[in-house]
Amino acid sequence: MTALLLHIPHASRSIPDEERHRYLPDDRRLAEELLRMTDAWTEELVAGIAIPATRIVFPVSRLVVDPERFHDDRDEPMAGKGMGAMYTRLSTGEPLRHADPEHRAALMDRWYWPHHARLTEAVDAALAAYGRCLIIDVHSFSSVPLPHEPDQDPARPEICIGTDLFHSPFEDNRDVVDIVTAQDFATVALNRPFSGSIVPAKHWNTTRAVRSVMIEVRRDLYMDQRSGQRRHDFDSVASRVARLVERLHEAWARAPA
Numbered sequence: 001m002t003a004l005l006l007h008i009p010h011a012s013r014s015i016p017d018e019e020r021h022r023y024l025p026d027d028r029r030l031a032e033e034l035l036r037m038t039d040a041w042t043e044e045l046v047a048g049i050a051i052p053a054t055r056i057v058f059p060v061s062r063l064v065v066d067p068e069r070f071h072d073d074r075d076e077p078m079a080g081k082g083m084g085a086m087y088t089r090l091s092t093g094e095p096l097r098h099a100d101p102e103h104r105a106a107l108m109d110r111w112y113w114p115h116h117a118r119l120t121e122a123v124d125a126a127l128a129a130y131g132r133c134l135i136i137d138v139h140s141f142s143s144v145p146l147p148h149e150p151d152q153d154p155a156r157p158e159i160c161i162g163t164d165l166f167h168s169p170f171e172d173n174r175d176v177v178d179i180v181t182a183q184d185f186a187t188v189a190l191n192r193p194f195s196g197s198i199v200p201a202k203h204w205n206t207t208r209a210v211r212s213v214m215i216e217v218r219r220d221l222y223m224d225q226r227s228g229q230r231r232h233d234f235d236s237v238a239s240r241v242a243r244l245v246e247r248l249h250e251a252w253a254r255a256p257a
Contacts, residue, residue, distance in 0.1 A: 162214030
């Protein structure tokens with residue numbers, strides 16, 4: 001067990017065979033949506049960090065169920081676009097699958113709740129061993145706003161850092177901007193185009209010893225967004241992302257508990 005947790009929720013393209021018949025798009029259209037919606041290669045982007053970390057990786061695609069949505073659609077802003085915990089719409093708004101409350105409950109039991117249980121258990125173990133815990137939530141995003149995204153500003157930073165006010169590791173946001181730019185990323189934005197960072201419900205807004213920060217990497221930095229393949233300089237970019245994780249951890253470790 002370590003005090004650092006890497007949460008990687010959207011890296012998988014896997015859709016179980018038994019689920020495929022529930023999706024309305026044909027194979028080509030579904031593959032296009034997976035390319036748009038998958039945070040491809042994010043597990044590999046942080047593979048080279050030189051410090052111990054516990055990794056919590058969601059094993060199936062977010063098109064099966066999204067572990068970073070609120071479990072209750074009444075609390076989830078994206079549910080109004082058919083993209084709550086169980087997506088019923090594509091990023092374009094076209095139908096993905098039919099709403100089925102019974103099947104939704106089964107998916108939540110199979111994938112969502114066990115994932116959150118693993119995350120909570122890892123946080124609890126870190127608190128028991130070290131008295132505090134840092135979660136780094138690892139994502140990527142398209143260089144062009146997708147139709148479903150609330151932020152449609154075409155000027156997108158290379159790195160987006162998301163924080164939760166109560167659980168941010170940083171007293172001053174200028175600190176995190178300096179850490180990012182020191183890794184040779186040209187542009188960084190705080191909570192834009194995406195905001196927040198995951199914290200288990202058990203600890204959200206109650207346990208100050210649990211800190212969380214989200215790293216979002218713009219995809220054109222490391223992959224061909226049309227093919228999904230890694231760029232020739234992927235290893236160099238991954239090395240910079242790994243150093244960024246390490247420096248964020250160092251900054252948190254130096255701060256008062």
